[in-house]
Amino acid sequence: MADLDAEQKGTAQTMAARLWDSRWLLAAGIVAVLAVYALAGISAYVVLASLLLLLAAAILPATGARQSTGSGAAIEAIGLQRLSGEYLAAAVADPLIIFDRAATIVHANAAAFAAFGGIAPGMSLSLKFRAPEMQTLLDGVLSGDVASDVVDYMEKLPVERAYRVSVSSVGHATDLYVLVFKDQSETRRIDRMRADFIANASHELRTPLASIAGFIETLRGPARNDAAARDQFLQIMQSQTGRMARLIDDLLSLSRLEMKPYLKPGTEVNLRQTVDSVIDSLGPLASENAVAIERHYADGPLHVPGDRDELFQVFENLLENACKYGQSGGRVVVSIAHSDAGSEPGIDVTIRDFGPGIPEEHIPRITERFYRVDVETSRTQKGTGLGLSIVKHILTRHNARLSIKSEVGNGAAFSVHLPTH
Amino acid sequence: MQSVHIVSAYDEELKYLSKRIAAMGGHAERMVEQAVTALVNADPGLAQKVIRDDTVLDEGQREIDDKAIIIIAKRQPMAADLREIVGTIRISADLERVGDLAKNVAKRVVAVTDGRQPTSLFRGLEALSNLALTQLKEVLDVYASRSVEKIGFVRDRDDQIDAMYTSLFRELLTYMMEDPRNITPCTHLLFCAKNIERIGDHATNIAETIYYIVTGDQLPAERPKGDKTDKISLSETQPVK
Structure with missing residues (x-):
């Protein structure tokens, strides 16, 4: 009841406001009516005409009021229309790909580049995401059977990732579709x-x-x-x-x-400084094993994108292994060099020992968990069988490669190739 | 990726072919992955699924063959288009073989996992299959992006697969020498390893075909055979401690 009262009061207030808004028009109308009265002298019509005028003044201006609130919404719409889809995509934190009716990528945001790599506008989406469930997802939405759909998508290599992928068409008749990946890994x-x-x-x-x-x-x-x-x-x-x-x-x-x-992009690691601090921290172990560590660094800045703590662990594990298992060689050489060979330029960090070396048949397998070349030596050296698999894991995340060269009797060289971009 | 033809239906047909290849590729990748998972987790249900899925690849190959022949007959393609179409036929044949090999791995699941085997037996095979799958994935990614300058990795990876296979061969041999009861599962695992190594070889073949499609040249032939299992004998193999 109270609500109704308030509503009625509100209506009365707007009526009064409308009357006030149209006061000049009203005054002119009344003047006109009076003038007609003066000329014709028919009183009944005058009262009727004045009433009509009042009523009109109270109701008609409503359209004007509606127009003024409508113009606010119009400004908002223009702002949204001017907003580029690219900016909008960039503001989304999840990987997002916009594609057209032929499943060709029109735009992919930075998160999508970081997550999947190797995607470019103009590339076919169904060629990049080949998993059967993605194919049916894309086919379903492109054929127009469904307007939007959701599917769980798994990637096993190079690192295991799971996404909930949703696809939907954009706007009306734009012939554009959007694919959003929600990380469930x-x-x-x-x-x-x-x-x-x-x-x-x-x-x-x-x-x-x-x-x-x-x-x-x-x-x-x-x-x-x-x-x-x-x-x-x-x-x-x-x-x-x-x-x-x-x-x-x-x-x-x-x-x-x-x-x-995968890594947060944008952080840089100073390899020279990182490797130096690794060598310092392993100084006691090296002297205990009577191993001399030699350094051969290239000139100039040695920076790579990556995570310092993780790379520290990589070099720590490699150098620790070199000191332990290459003890008989008496020295370990740590070298950092630029390498432009191969498809991607980068920096090679090589840790070489002069110990007994690793038999050829074990080399491909030593990065597996708990794989040990010689169980006895590993036990006495306090190895856990996990050091190199940690190294390999970190390097995969850095898009880096580990190559191992060794000959029995001539020591082993563990070389880490870190891409510079 | 292709030049635009006057008849847009022609473009459509070529696009359709590459889309079918991608779908087949995705299917083959999934089959290999699931076959190895079924083996490691001793999951006969998943293995049955892989065996059933193989028909999809067989159909895919037949359809691509048909479509490709029709395009050649109708459009009389030349140069890059002709290479594209012939390449498609070859890649689909390779992918179909990959599917067959995955199916063969899946078929052995029951025999291998008949008594519970120690996980260490499968660890090497898992690592080998990861290498082969990475190879396949990267090759198919190159098919999508056409960036053949990246194809150099294929041979490195192939060497790694061969080395891993050789090492696995040796390991399985030592298990068999340790205990004759290991002979059944290990022999099956040897075949599984061989199959996975062959999958890597098919991926390399696909890479060569892609290089030919894009450049019109053959990838220079410098492929020394890295698989050294032909030289392994019992006398030089020491039992694992």
């Missing part, structure tokens, strides 16, 4: 990570755990009063728990890397 990867972690960890932790359990049993039983044996066993147990701790650290850092599939 993280949720999927958390699930997988859990499964992987448990599988790997349980497998690799079982050996040290079994050995610790065995020693505890011995210490509580036969060796209860044997001081010398107790000390020796505790020593072994300590080294085994250390191994488990390292393993968990490595597994965690590998899992963390797998969580974020």
Whole structure:
């Protein structure tokens, strides 16, 4: 009831406002009516005419008022029409691709370039996204059967990614369509990570755990009063728990890397400075193993796009391996050089040792998880079998390549090729 | 990517061919991926799906052959167009073979996973299939972008696949020597590895065809055969500790 009252009051107010707005017109009308009255002298008509005039004044200006609010909306529409689709696409954080009726890419935003690479306007969309579900998605919307559709799309290589892809036509009769990729990788990867972690960890932790359990049993039983044996066993147990701790650290850092599939663009890494700090941090290990580290750096700036912490870990793992497994060579050479060979210019960082080298049949496989050339040496050197697979993972994310050259007896060279753009 | 012809239907037909190739390529990639997943996860259901999917590729190849012959008969193509069409026929044949090889891997799933095998047995095969799939993906990406200057990677990758295959061969041999019960699964895995290595070879063939389509020249022939399994014998193989 109160609402109705308020509404009626509002209507009355607008009526009054309209009457005030049209006061000059009204006054002129009344003057005209009076003039007619003076001339003709018919009173009944006069009252009727004045009433009509009042009514008209109260209702008619409504159109004028409507026009003034309408002009505000018109300004907004013009602003939106002037807004370039390109700007709008660039403002979207998810990869977005606009394509035409022939499935040819018309425009792709920066996020799409970063995520998929190798796409350019004029390229055929169905040639780039070949997965069967994407083909049916595109066919469906292009044939006009459906106006919009959503599908889950997985990419396994080079890094695993999952997207929820939605496609829809743009506006009316523009013959343009838009494809938006919503990244679902993280949720999927958390699930997988859990499964992987448990599988790997349980497998690799079982050996040290079994050995610790065995020693505890011995210490509580036969060796209860044997001081010398107790000390020796505790020593072994300590080294085994250390191994488990390292393993968990490595597994965690590998899992963390797998969580974020590609890099934030725009950060630069100073290789000279990064490699120098790696060498400094491994100084104690090198002197402990009696290995001399030599540096051969190219002149000029040595910058590559990438993540400093991750590249630090790459060189740390490689140099650590060189110091441990190439110990017998007595020296390790770290060199940084520009390389323009091949299709993309970049910088090569090579870490070369002069140890026993790696037999040819193992070279293609040493970046696999838990692959060890020689299980015994790996154990004594406190290796976890994950170092190189972490290296490989980080390098994949940097679009970089790891090449390994080695001859038995002549040491090994691990070369990282980092593209400069 | 093609020059515009006076008869726009001709363009449409050529576009349709490349679209069909892309669809076949996507299908082949998916089949290989799923066949290896089925093998690693011991999933006979997925393996059956891969086996059924192979008909799609067979049909695809037949359709492309038909369409290509009709275009040649109707339009009398020359130069780049003719190369494009002949190339399409060759690529579709390669992709169909890739599908057959994936199907063969899928067929072995039941035999390999008959008793539960340790995961270490499959790790190498997974790495090999990742290499082969990357090769296939990159080659098909070049087909989409026509940037043949990037085709140099194909041979590097092929060498990697061969080296990986050789290493895997040796590893499987040692498992068989350790325990005769391993012989059945390992023999099947050897065939699976061989199939995947062949998939890499088909990808290389496709790369050569693409190079020919785009440039009109053959990719210079410098392909030393990197697969050294023909020289592996039991005497030099040491059991894995």
